[in-house]
Amino acid sequence: HPPHPDGTILITGGTGGLGSILARHLATHHHTRHLLLASRRGPHAPGADQLRQDLHTTGAHVDIIACDLSDPAQIAALLQRIPAQHPLTAIYHTAGILNDATLTTLNPAQTDQVLQPKADAAWHLHQATTSLGLDLARFVLYSSSAATLDSAGQGNYSAANAFLDALAIHRTHLGLPAQSLAWGMWDPRTGGMTHQLATHDLQRLTRSGFTAMDAHHGMNLLDTAQATPEPFLIPLPIDRRALATRPDGVPAILRALTPAPKRRTAEAAPAPETRTPLEQRLAGLPVAEQEQIVLSVVRSEVAAVVGHASGDQVDPDKSLSELGFDSLTSVELRNRLSQVTGLRLSATLVFDHPTAAAIAEHVGDQVLPKKESVESRAMHNLDELGRLLKEISADGEAATALTVRLQKLMDDWRGGRPQANKDGDVRTADADELFTMIDEGL
Structure with a gap:
């Protein structure tokens, strides 16, 4: 009443x-x-x-x-x-x-x-x-x-x-x-x-x-x-x-207020695409170009959140807090990037990675092929070399040439220290020079 x-x-x-x-x-x-x-x-x-x-x-x-x-x-x-x-x-x-x-x-x-x-x-x-x-x-x-x-x-x-x-x-x-x-x-x-x-x-x-x-x-x-x-x-x-048309999707509680998507017949339906639009865009490109695309995507989403006309206006190394980001806009950026990349990104994304460049690197770590470390590649090649050496006779000129080459590689890796035998030829080395070669890692 x-x-x-x-x-x-x-x-x-x-x-x-x-x-x-x-x-x-x-x-x-x-x-x-x-x-x-x-x-x-x-x-x-x-x-x-x-x-x-x-x-x-x-x-x-x-x-x-x-x-x-x-x-x-x-x-x-x-x-x-x-x-x-x-x-x-x-x-x-x-x-x-x-x-x-x-x-x-x-x-x-x-x-x-x-x-x-x-x-x-x-x-x-x-x-x-x-x-x-x-x-x-x-x-x-x-x-x-x-x-x-x-x-x-x-x-x-x-x-x-x-x-x-x-x-x-x-x-x-x-x-x-x-x-x-x-x-x-x-x-x-x-x-x-x-x-x-x-x-x-x-x-x-x-x-x-x-x-x-x-x-x-x-x-x-x-x-x-x-x-x-x-x-x-x-x-x-x-x-x-x-x-x-929300970039981060319609909240479940409001989906009844938006038009239902048109259904296609089973015969006309294309094969489902399991990759996200970003993954499709990156497919087959050189790694350097992929990294630039990821950074461009992040800058574009940052620009959209703060109201810039283009991602080109976003300095990738400038703190997002200086661009006016707060807790609300930070979560909006997370939602937009999650939608674009297909990743489950943390709500603290902007706090953990405070620049566009840092976010792009974080996203790239998850969507780009894993880079094998130099050390890992070197060990892999040494394993392969070990298998090949087993197939080569320890005697003969080929073995001698391999020994010299291996010694030179070791010298270069250690900083190019000179050997007692400057030519590095075991065929012309005397006993003392041979023992020196052995002591230094031959």
Whole structure:
């Protein structure tokens, strides 16, 4: 049921980009008259005064409070200040923060920084309102699609949002109102999490098939979601054409949204090609040319990720971090290269091999023929020579010539040290010279 018009609606993160949009929407479209906006900086947050003025213009009473939502005591104090004549009837939890990193590089501080304002705060709000027996009409959690798909480099953020999704389902099982909305990408101008993204990050998301929502679109989706009884929904605008052509493949959960590939009859089907496109391209070429092709492929994929027009603009020896790579774009590059090469590459590829040249060498080690070491080839040839010598008589001129040649090879390998017999001819050597030859390895 909708919140009572005389009740108070609490918005956490209320002075942030998404919280401000929501507050204005509730005041103008749903005629909410009592709003409590809680955030870390409260009335000192940028734009808080203008937001208060805009909401007052609609006729709403607004209270903007600074509150650490990860602290249960501060949440309890926040709820106590709500007047009895305007009891709390709805909560919208929009607070959150990003601190991206791949899972293997996350540290406890990064995990706490992201989970506390989102997951911890949601749990404290749940406990506080249930212990007080408040009759809420709505308990809406602003989650993210990062918990469901495409969360590369956002292990902590994904976990925090997955907790919100699970909490909404848990509350529903308890007979309590709850809905978790796993939002897709917001237009950076809304001030949501995407306002921190660089241009190449937004291009990456667009290439993945996800389109940005503006405030109007987002609030229409919110109203539609709240008319739906499901506890967990994903408001996620999708470009189906871009999704179908993703360079790293369509996520399994979204494959039903893309056209099914055309089936061929068994008679017309060609023999399956077991080699990847890269392996087909390298087949039969000289090793040096193969290495250049692998490097060119890596540079092209790097260029695509950072938004360069061509791989020629990528310095193969320049650190990828200097080109603007972060944990998200690093995983995207890994995914793209895995698709192109057919290899299972590590999520820490860019951290382990920080330049395009280093990545190309790593890829080349796995797709190019193994190079036999000089030592290995030498031992192989010596084994063959040993087999041939067994077929040659130890007497005669041929054996003598072989002995001289072997001695010369040994001399050259050892640095060309002169022998007692400068001609190296055993036929003209005296006894002392022969013994010297024997001592020095003949």
